[in-house]
Amino acid sequence: MNKRFGFSFILALAVTAALSGCKNDTQAPPSQVLARVNGDEITVNQLNYLLASQKTVDDQTKQRALDTLVTQDVLVQKAVEAKLDRDPRVLSSIEFSRRQILAQAMLSKEVGSAPQITDADVQKFYTARPELFEKRNIYILDSYIVPGSAVTDALKKQLDAVHTVQDMRATLQAAGVTFKEAQERTVPEKMPEQLLKIVTPLKAGDVAVMVQNEQAMLLLAEHVEPAPVSLKDATPAIQAYLRQERAAKLAQQKIDDLKKAAKVEYVQQFAAATPQAAPAAEKETPANDNDHIKSGMGLK
Incomplete structure (x- = not known):
């Protein structure tokens, strides 16, 4: 607040x-x-x-x-x-808010107290994600947005010889490839999972290629600096993450059970039913970032 x-x-x-x-x-x-x-x-x-x-x-x-x-x-x-x-609109808002509050109160009652996280749970997560903790790095990444059609086998081969910003610019210019260049200092907990998987193996001077639809991104790891986080320092963040993750899973399980026990009839349906998230649930684990880890490390 x-x-x-x-x-x-x-x-x-x-x-x-x-x-x-x-x-x-x-x-x-x-x-x-x-x-x-x-x-x-x-x-x-x-x-x-x-x-x-x-x-x-x-x-x-x-x-x-x-x-x-x-x-x-x-x-x-x-x-x-x-x-x-x-006012009808105000009354509708009041009714909707009332339903949300009641639904969340019932869900909280069903889920109960926060799941207990053991030292073994923390250790397992710490060991399973070395890129976030034990082998965590700080990266300076140079990105180059280019047309997807420009990333040919010939260009990829040329990129094998690229290790500096100057090399990258010269290679793209010689190939007649237009590009937009940017640089960012970043850490694993700020990266989407898909990007993190690509960046983690990179060493200083390495280049990675990501092609999506009509655009591609060339990533040059200009600088990689080790910045490990100890188990002791990471423990509060890991506990918060695991507690949140387990509460969200338990909440969804309770919702599924309650819906199965209820008689639900769609009089009109617009598309195939999809799994619903818990209403105003204890915020579910983000799929594309690691803010829970970032906050716990005091890096946010």
């Missing part, structure tokens, strides 16, 4: 407040009341709910949150006066 409680967040809160009926119909004990807006009470419980996801809470954070709740109440009261709570 943004600690500054920006305006977009305030608006989101205003919509959320509409879900619960906008005004507090029951009077809270005086000790629980933090503010009143036109007689509408803002309570400790509301503040605690807003601050629940904050890692650290000081008096300034509490005051910002309370100010946000006051702004929210002002907006909600005006929305009710304008009868926006009866």
